[in-house]
Amino acid sequence: MIAVAAAEIWATRSLGGPSALAAGCLAVAALTVCGRWPVCALIATLPALSLGYIWLAPMAALYRVALVSGAPATVYCAGAVAVVSFVPWPHLGPVSWAPSAVALALMFSGLVSGAPVVLARLVASQRELRARMAELALARAREEQLVSRQTILRERVRLSRDIHDTVAHHLSLISLQAGALEVAVPPDRRQDAALVRRSSQAALADLRRLVTLLRAPAADRAEGVSPPGFADLPALIAAGGPLVTGDLECLRGLECAPEVQEAVFRVVQESLTNARKYAPGGPVAVLAQRTPAGLEVQVRNRRGRGGPVSDGHGDSEGSGIQGMCERTAALGGTLRAHRLSDGGFSVCASFPLPLPTVTERGPSTAGPPVTGSITSFYNL
The missing domain is CATH 3.30.565.10 (Histidine kinase-like ATPase, C-terminal domain)
Incomplete structure (x- = not known):
């Protein structure tokens, strides 16, 4: 935008004499600090706007004010631009109050002061819409993650219930039968029966620990029984x-x-x-x-x-x-x-x-x- 405003000053350098050229250069220079002090930059462009043929620098400064400032500052600045662009300054030539001249001046001042504000509000609305859409996508992703975790937790509970109801039953029977076999078999075979009984009991204990971990939430599993x-x-x-x-x-x-x-x-x-x-x-x-x-x-x-x-x-x-x-x-x-x-x-x-x-x-x-x-x- 600074380059376009400078091109406008160069194209109109012969229209207003040295004072007009100085006002135009001041307006272009003010655009370099518009990002940090938009209101001050706008004020510095108003002398160039009063010449009647320098428009881009004041409009760019007003766009920046409307984009980063609140509603009161935007209204005041837009009003200042409208007044400066509408008032027929006597030093620029004879003043005409003909209805056609007044109508053209009103339309011109409305365009110069209104277009930057409307464009700035449109850009701000698009930014806000993108931010809200990003928040909505993040909330949806979190909701899907929560649903997925709940589904996984329900499946873990179902699996733990099925494992406990089937495998634990058979392991308990093996342990009981091995204990009875340890008493009934000859002494030289009791060691094997005792080994079967201890192995089945250890397997049953491991199974119960795993079932408990499956049914517990992640935070509880982290604080549960330590693994072997x-x-x-x-x-x-x-x-x-x-x-x-x-x-x-x-x-x-x-x-x-x-x-x-x-x-x-x-x-x-x-x-x-x-x-x-x-x-x-x-x-x-x-x-x-x-x-x-x-x-x-x-x-x-x-x-x-x-x-x-x-x-x-x-x-x-x-x-x-x-x-x-x-x-x-x-x-x-x-x-x-x-x-x-x-x-x-x-x-x-x-x-x-x-x-x-x-x-x-x-x-x-x-x-x-x-x-x-x-x-x-x-x-x-």
Whole structure:
């Protein structure tokens, strides 16, 4: 707008003499401070407006006043522009009060003072409309998010109810029958029955904890029962019987996020379950060690009484290995699972941790890892 106003002054420089040119230059200069002092800039353009042929600079200043100022200031400034543009200044030439001249002067003053105000109010209304539409879109997004959360919460409650009503019932029956079997079987078989009873009771306790977490809101879940971690690994290994051994010395005093501790626990738990299912009677070794990159947990089992580890083809498809891969990858780690040359199987999970010290151990003797689709070995 400053360039257009300057072009207008240049085009009319020969119409009013040196004083008119000075008034026009003052009006153009006033536009440079119109953003900060719009009323003062408008006042500085009024002498140029009184000449009768300088319009753009006063109209631009009035537009800025109407855009940023309140209604009283806009009315006063528009009135000043209308008066200056309408009054027939005697020093500009002879004054004519003919009806046609007065009508033209009124229309001209109305146009000069009204058009900038109308345009400014239109721009302000559009800005306000966009702001309100943005607020409406934000409120709608929040409402949709709230509805989605409520839907998820209802689905979680339904799932927790179904899980509790079905799985918990069967686990309770297994625990009761295992307890009765522990009393009825010969002494040399009571240890196996006791293991079944303890495992079913532990599974029932984990199930009830998960059901409670599913039914609780997010804030309550954050303050609920803590997930299993490093402190629970010795009991998990001991529950596997004398064939399961573990070296967890590096985990003593190791501080890391609860999510990592739970992931390590679940990987060991799932691997022990796989070993009992597909290589029964075979020894299992659990090894945790620090590496330069973080923490590595390895579970290795040899062939069981039935020969080499089964490929895992059963009556139903499962996702045990896939779940371990997803749980590890969510924490930035990797999981490798592959068959060993002696017919056993190895699961190795690595988690990146900012560990202060590194304990060096000998290299693993496992064969080359097989990543990706590995459910052909443990189809859980």
